[in-house]
Amino acid sequence: MRLTIVGCSGSFPGPDSAASCYLVEAPYDGGTFRLLLDLGNGALGPLQRHVSLDLIDAVALSHLHADHCLDLCSFYVVRKYHPGGPWPPLDVYGPAGAGARLSRAYDLAAEDGMSGQFTFHSYPDGEFGLGPFTVTAARVDHPVTAYALRVSDGDRVLVYSGDTGPCAPLGRLAEECDLLLAEASFVEGADNPPHLHLTGKQAAVVAETAGAQRLVLTHIPPWHSPQAVLEEAAPHFAGHLSLASPGTTYDV
Ligand SMILES: [Zn+2]
Numbered sequence: 001m002r003l004t005i006v007g008c009s010g011s012f013p014g015p016d017s018a019a020s021c022y023l024v025e026a027p028y029d030g031g032t033f034r035l036l037l038d039l040g041n042g043a044l045g046p047l048q049r050h051v052s053l054d055l056i057d058a059v060a061l062s063h064l065h066a067d068h069c070l071d072l073c074s075f076y077v078v079r080k081y082h083p084g085g086p087w088p089p090l091d092v093y094g095p096a097g098a099g100a101r102l103s104r105a106y107d108l109a110a111e112d113g114m115s116g117q118f119t120f121h122s123y124p125d126g127e128f129g130l131g132p133f134t135v136t137a138a139r140v141d142h143p144v145t146a147y148a149l150r151v152s153d154g155d156r157v158l159v160y161s162g163d164t165g166p167c168a169p170l171g172r173l174a175e176e177c178d179l180l181l182a183e184a185s186f187v188e189g190a191d192n193p194p195h196l197h198l199t200g201k202q203a204a205v206v207a208e209t210a211g212a213q214r215l216v217l218t219h220i221p222p223w224h225s226p227q228a229v230l231e232e233a234a235p236h237f238a239g240h241l242s243l244a245s246p247g248t249t250y251d252v
């Protein structure tokens, strides 16, 4: 499968990147299946550099903070008002209540105001199929209901942390994965609040303990130096380590 970093700025869009959005593609049914992991604020713009919007097959949201979901409001406009006619509803997986939350964000009168454009699904317990992928969502440690996601194409495995503090479910989900896309919002030594985010070092420890082949650090806020976060991670992970940057593609 192929992973493209669409947006990777932490917590809010930065001057050089939209907020969280990752495009995951794999062959399916004679064509290509395209899954978005998160669609944070600003991400619908650069997404169009990588794929025509009508070719997106599904969206999986880690949680309902603005920097992970809010551009579904913009995608709603595209799907509803496209001059070629409305587009069919798109499958969106996420925390319970995502449809109502996003309808309110767009100031729609009805709680299910986006049901013509999106079909919202809560994450089931255990794994589920999504095109060529088997997806597993695990609850992680964040102030709102939040999930890390494991995406397998039957051969290779990508794990995305979403937003989380250090927690056992993330470690279990990441076991023996080929690529761990892990948030690293904090730097060591700061007075970091608990149950919120990882440092680069903490992300590296998760990857090393889980036996991940590759670690890509993401969700670094514009107020931190990505290089400093990378340097904090490097001593703690023996595999291939890199920083997410917009437009970068990985063959997982
Ligand atoms: Zn975030």
Ligand SMILES: [Zn+2]
Pocket: 063, 065, 142, 163
């Ligand atoms: Zn968050």
